[in-house]
Amino acid sequence: MTYQFDRVRYNERMKWYLHDRFGLFLHFGLYSIPARGEWVRSDEEMPEELYQPYFDEFNPYAFDARAWARAAREAGMKYAVLTAKHHDGFCLFDTQTTDWKSTKTPFGRDIVAEFLEAFRAEGLKVGLYYSIIDWHHPDFPQYGDRQAPLRNDPVAGCNDKRDFNRYLDYMHEQVRELCTNYGKLDLLWFDFAYDSPVNGMKMRGETWRATELMSMVRELQPQVITDNRLEVSGEGYGSLAECNPTPYHGDFVTPERIIPPTGILDAEGNPLAWESCITMNDNWGYCSTDTNYKPSSLLIHKLVECVSKGGNLILNVGPDATGRFPEQSCAILKEIGAWMARNSQSIYGAGMAAGGPIEPERPEWGRITRNGNTYYFHLYENALGPVPLMGVPKDRIESIRLLRDGSEVKLSTSWTHSDYPDIAFADLGPSPYLPDPVDTVLAIKIKEN
Numbered sequence: 545m546t547y548q549f550d551r552v553r554y555n556e557r558m559k560w561y562l563h564d565r566f567g568l569f570l571h572f573g574l575y576s577i578p579a580r581g582e583w584v585r586s587d588e589e590m591p592e593e594l595y596q597p598y599f600d601e602f603n604p605y606a607f608d609a610r611a612w613a614r615a616a617r618e619a620g621m622k623y624a625v626l627t628a629k630h631h632d633g634f635c636l637f638d639t640q641t642t643d644w645k646s647t648k649t650p651f652g653r654d655i656v657a658e659f660l661e662a663f664r665a666e667g668l669k670v671g672l673y674y675s676i677i678d679w680h681h682p683d684f685p686q687y688g689d690r691q692a693p694l695r696n697d698p699v700a701g702c703n704d705k706r707d708f709n710r711y712l713d714y715m716h717e718q719v720r721e722l723c724t725n726y727g728k729l730d731l732l733w734f735d736f737a738y739d740s741p742v743n744g745m746k747m748r749g750e751t752w753r754a755t756e757l758m759s760m761v762r763e764l765q766p767q768v769i770t771d772n773r774l775e776v777s778g779e780g781y782g783s784l785a786e787c788n789p790t791p792y793h794g795d796f797v798t799p800e801r802i803i804p805p806t807g808i809l810d811a812e813g814n815p816l817a818w819e820s821c822i823t824m825n826d827n828w829g830y831c832s833t834d835t836n837y838k839p840s841s842l843l844i845h846k847l848v849e850c851v852s853k854g855g856n857l858i859l860n861v862g863p864d865a866t867g868r869f870p871e872q873s874c875a876i877l878k879e880i881g882a883w884m885a886r887n888s889q890s891i892y893g894a895g896m897a898a899g900g901p902i903e904p905e906r907p908e909w910g911r912i913t914r915n916g917n918t919y920y921f922h923l924y925e926n927a928l929g930p931v932p933l934m935g936v937p938k939d940r941i942e943s944i945r946l947l948r949d950g951s952e953v954k955l956s957t958s959w960t961h962s963d964y965p966d967i968a969f970a971d972l973g974p975s976p977y978l979p980d981p982v983d984t985v986l987a988i989k990i991k992e993n
């Protein structure tokens with residue numbers, strides 16, 4: 545069965561995802577203690593002995609999954625994805641495959657289980673991020689820095705006693721546990737396949753026994769949706785976009801720290817589902833010195849931009865070593881939440897306005913999202929007087945409302961527009977027309993043709 549949304553053809557199980565549009569990414573783990581980002585072990589080429597102390601002291605005493613879930617819901621987020629395991633191999637769940645897990649630290653708790661329970665209770669869809677690479681496992685052919693592992697690529701032939709298949713058994717078993725022991729998962733976010741920059745070998749797809757992995761996932765979690773990173777991350781959109789899907793192609797494309805300038809089409813010109821993953825500052829994992837937070841107004845613009853191009857936004861928070869969200873992250877979530885409380889109709893269930901293939905052009909004054917017959921004009925800029933509603937059929941306008949308070953907006957009848965008889969102008973009243981540029985969204989209802 546196919547589901548048609550925004551001219552994106554997908555399975556029923558993608559329906560919630562295409563509707564919900566806005567999610568929370570959570571990067572939490574041992575790296576929250578050194579607080580220099582989630583790549584710290586690799587970046588600083590830390591041997592195991594230097595990383596082990598973080599495991600020995602891991603005790604995020606203020607961790608409260610319900611507080612996280614409330615913050616996400618109040619921000620208007622509809623789903624959340626937590627790092628069950630990042631590249632450092634540390635498991636936030638009670639796996640039987642290793643002791644390198646939260647339940648063996650002083651904290652002693654299954655963070656994945658608490659996360660899932662709390663977020664489900666707040667009505668959010670739940671997802672788990674799982675890194676297929678592993679800097680901790682003795683059979684994973686790498687050591688921890690960015691380049692050394694690739695001298696020892698499994699596909700290039702190991703130069704020591706490491707048995708890559710043994711690692712794959714372990715990795716598959718962990719995914720099996722996650723898909724078996726934690727109830728229904730809505731989303732799995734695998735990270736990440738890549739090309740070796742050293743020898744060019746492809747650490748993609750079947751290198752990870754991806755067909756076998758996905759058929760297990762499908763069997764255990766028939767409704768789950770997955771990202772496309774068993775085959776790509778960064779270079780290209782994957783086999784679904786090439787219209788030649790592998791068994792492990794995944795359901796959505798995952799542009800990282802970028803919003804695709806023209807949205808994403810497959811080789812036949814059909815829009816694909818995609819999700820930009822974006823950080824609030826410049827790190828995924830908590831970084832105590834990184835105060836380079838984007839203003840909430842910009843992040844709201846980015847959410848609108850994603851939806852206007854037919855995509856989702858998943859915005860990251862990296863909780864600190866006590867288990868709390870950083871203060872700036874909380875403030876940003878609150879500000880976004882205030883906007884969503886007023887304007888989320890322009891986000892949920894909405895998509896791009898264009899009728900045909902995605903139009904890369906955007907209006908000069910803002911962006912447009914659309915849900916069926918309602919167009920949402922997000923005004924970022926004062927017009928010099930009434931706002932020209934470019935692209936809206938003038939004689940089919942049924943109503944215009946200011947979304948934030950539901951108030952009627954009338955069409956302008958000013959003589960100054962008589963040179964543009966085909967364009968409707970919305971009269972937002974006397975100056976200042978846009979007291980808060982971010983919060984001025986017009987809902988324009990169009991009559992059926």
Ligand code: H79
Nearest residue numbers: 571582583690735736738739740741800821828
């Ligand atoms: O979890 C966040 C990041 O830590 C993770 N994805 C998001 C969601 C991420 N891991 N890696 N990357 C993003 C990109 C890294 C690419 C490179 Fe490399 C690392 C280029 C060079 C070193 C991978 C390894 C490709 C070549 C070697």
